[in-house]
Amino acid sequence: MREHPQRTDLRAELDHTDVLWFPAGGGKTEAYLGLILTALFYDRLRGKHAGVTAWLRFPLRMLSVQQLDRTLRMLIAAEELRVERRIGSPHDDPFALGYLAGGTGSPNDLHWDGGWWRGWETEAAATRAGTFAEDHLRDRLVITCPYCERDSVRLRLDIDAVRLHHECAACQRILPLHVSDVEVYRTLPAIVISTVDKLTGHSWFPEFTAFQHGPKHRCAEHGYFSFPRFGVCSAGPDHCTAPKGGYPAARPIKDPVPALTVQDEMHLLKEELGAFNAHYEGMIAELQSGAGSGLPSKVLGASATIEQYQDQLRQLYGRRPRAFPAPGWTLGESFYTTTRPDFRRVHIGVLPHKRRKADVAAIVQGELLTEIARLQEEPKALRERLALHGLPDSDLPRLLFPYEVSLAYVNSKQHGTQLDEELGQLSDDLQHAGLDRVEHAVLTGEVPVPDLAAAIARVQREHLDTPRGERLRALVGTSVLSHGVDLERLNLLVLAGMPPTAADYIQVTARAGRTHAGLVVTVYDPVSRRERSMFSNFLSYHRLLDRMVTPVPVNKYAYFAARRTLPGIVLALLHDAARDPALKPPPEGADYSKDFKRWWSAQRPLLDPWLERRIPACYRERVEGVNGRGLENDLVARIMDTWRQEERPNLNKGAEEKRTAYLFLQQPLTSFRDIDKSTAFQSLTSSQDAFNALATNTADSKGGEDEPQP
Ligand SMILES: [Zn+2]
Ligand SMILES: [Zn+2]
Ligand SMILES: [Zn+2]
Structure with missing residues (x-):
């Protein structure tokens, strides 16, 4: 449609925001990656030789880790095809992926220190001393090489080019991945992945204008830029000298605006986050309309839980809402989707009596781990139990392997710590009993992105030949793990209490049973009236789960x-x-x-x-x-x-x-959250004792509904 803006029927497509709705595990990511892939080739075929084709946004940084790996693999396959089939011109920029997450998971600018990046001087010194790769093993966003499948990807700093590479030590290939913000502006990769917060970069980084207008200049060594820094390109004066006669103008990029904007996990854009996002999305559309071809991006949303999405979409993007796939004539059937009779998950509800939900959840997770370990020890018991008479012994371990990893979902960091300790105890007990120790990991919002990625990668790549005591078998996680984590081997799920909403419950439970049938044990909170009622109505609650999802509240007019x-x-x-x-x-x-x-x-x-x-x-x-x-x-x-x-x-x-x-009177936003500083409550002296007593008391008897951890 971007090639034929005079065609009003095609142009009208841009007035719609479409939301891809598939139940969790139903192929939503594959659907939008397919669209992105089509757009990549289409852009090259119509003569867009460089620049961003698709911008993929996530509401939270944690969500993007596993998607980064999938998208990168698709992009590498596309690049091989582009070269092999000579799509576009041989002088076109190669396809690359930009992870625009500076300030959180990766550096903003290689000159500033921030997060794990220790600043240019220190990192350059480490590079010269040969310790850089070792120092940053924990900071890799990709560990397994997409080219040779060995776990040999290392970070390497190219001092002359001012580039931070992910490079494979085994096959020597450099991954087409840019993880610092500056490198993303300097290369304008075909796909950009970011959190929604990164839209605030349009205020803080003038080079963001290239996402609308394309770049003004191109430095032969350091790539694209639009605004010189101290008279040189954006690599800075220590690294670049302006050529005689100035930097050449960059070759104009045809239609530099990204053809596609994909917003994944759209249902999370609510309340304050949704309102801020709505204003910045309005701004992006306005900036895009004033640049290049004058056409804004096509906006696609994706979500596994949408209910009355129309109002949310209207407010967020100011365009007409539409859902894909449209429902068919028969319930559960449409042109694009079908419902199959096989089941994905078995749900069990537990209402503890005289015990707290976290204690009981720990017991359940411990029992599951112990039982699986015992069955692994005694294939005969397994054979009896499951009546697997025809199967050879050698097949039994493979049958249990997909059920080895369990996840305990908790609503608070405090419960995370408790379950972590219980797992440590269980591990000791099992070792005393002559079984292997239990490797476990706690994953909360405070865990750095690379650590999160490392835990996920471990579950993905460990196989039966890895000694059992070294395999990661138990995870404890907060809502960090409730989106975008897709692990074939994660099929045992224990919930210590209900997540805050039905939508959260759908998301969390969808982590189990993605390939194999999953088991979900929900331990309800006996102190909470809401959860007791859910237990009493267990069957109807699950049958009507999709309808329990409440509309997402956004008010852009606040x-x-x-x-x-x-x-x-x-x-x-x-x-x-x-x-x-x-x-x-x-x-x-x-x-x-x-x-x-x-x-x-x-x-x-x-x-x-x-x-x-x-x-x-x-x-x-x-x-x-x-x-x-x-x-x-x-x-x-x-x-x-x-x-x-x-x-x-x-x-x-x-x-x-x-x-x-x-x-400005109020500083421009740097993020869409943590806007309100929390206020400490204080008391007057006369009521001090009562206040203290009350404060201690509430801290002690903490139970019931917990605050979800971000
Ligand atoms: Zn390799
Ligand atoms: Zn330069
Ligand atoms: Zn420098």
Whole structure:
């Protein structure tokens, strides 16, 4: 459709947001990877020689780890095909994958230290000393080489090229993967994977403008850039010198806007996160419409749990909502999907009496582990139990292997610690009994992404020849593990209490039974009225589970949210303006306040009306009439008041701040969460004793509904 914008029927496709809905494990990822693959080749065939074709977004960073591996493998296969079949031109950029997660799982800029990256000087010294790869074994995002399948991928810093590579020590191939933000701008890879939070990068990193406009320049050594840093390319003055006569202009990229935006686990974009995301998505669509071909990305959502998704989609993307696959004439059947009679999961409900849910969950997980280990020791017992008379002995271990890994799902870190200790105890007990120790791992939101990836990779690659005592057999996890984790061998699941919502329950339980039939044991909380009632209605609850999913609440019209997104959106617009020669921008862009202030005072007559036109467009629906007109108008009116009365006057103040971002009254968002700092409650002296008693008491008797861990 992007090739024929004059065809109104095709153009109208962009006015819809489609959501791919498949039950968990039903092939949703495969469906959108297939679409991305098609778009990759189509873009090359129509002459887009470089730049981003698809941007895949996840609500949480943890979700993207396993998807990164799958996407990378698909991309590598596509690249081989591209070369072999000579698709596009031989001078096109090779397909590559950018993991845009700087600041959390990988470095923003190789010059700054942050997370595991110790800054340029230290890492360069480690490289020269030959210890770099060893130092960063835990920081690899990919361990198993997609080319040769050996676990030999290492990180390598190329000092001259200022590049951080994932490279295979066995087959010597460099993976087409860019994990620092700067390298993503410098290469503009065909697929970008990020969290939704990374949309805030449009305010903080002017090089993000290349995602809409393509790059201005190309440094022969360090790749694309648009705004020179200290007169050189974005590798920086220590690494690059400007060629005589300046850097050449980059070859213009045809239709630089990503053809596809895929939002996975869309149902998680709710409440505050959903509202912030809605405003930034509005901004992205506005930036895209003002660049290249003037066409925004096609937006696709994907989710395993959607209920009354229409309102959520209308608010998030301001376009017409549509679900795929559309239902057929018969329940459970459509042109694209079918329902099969075989079962995936066996559910067992347990309501403890006089014991806490975590204690009982630990017992259940322990029993499952012990029983599987015992059956592995005594194939005869297994044969009797399952009446497997015809099967040779050698086949029995293979039969048990997919049931070796168990996961205990907990709602709080505290219970995670408890189950971890219980597993340690169990491991000792089993060893005393002459059985192998139990390798286990606790995976919560605080576990760094590479550690999470390493645990997942272990379960994937360990096989029957790995000694049992060395195999990872037990996991304890919070909601971190409830999305996107797809492990064939994870089929025993124990829940210490119900997850907060029915949607969460569907997601968590879908971790088991992806290939083989799974067993789910839910230990209900006897203290919670809600959970006791779920136990009493166990059968009907499970039969009607899909209908228990509540609509996702998003309110993009919440003024507090719009107030918070305004500075970031204005700043992103200013970076965008700095790409428009008609607005006479400084070549360095608007990132530094000294450049910005000069531009702002000289070109106010141009910039003011430009912003007056574009800020409202960021907050307004893309397709008119999708949302209520009154709500849309009110939001725009209030936000423009805030701009004119509060934020704009602030930009005129003296430029003490180095970066333009800090000129705003409220700092532009750097993330969509942790916005509210928690407030400590305090008491007056007179009630101090009572308060203390109460505080101690609540801490002691903690039970019932726990706060879910992010
Ligand atoms: Zn290799
Ligand atoms: Zn350079
Ligand atoms: Zn440097």
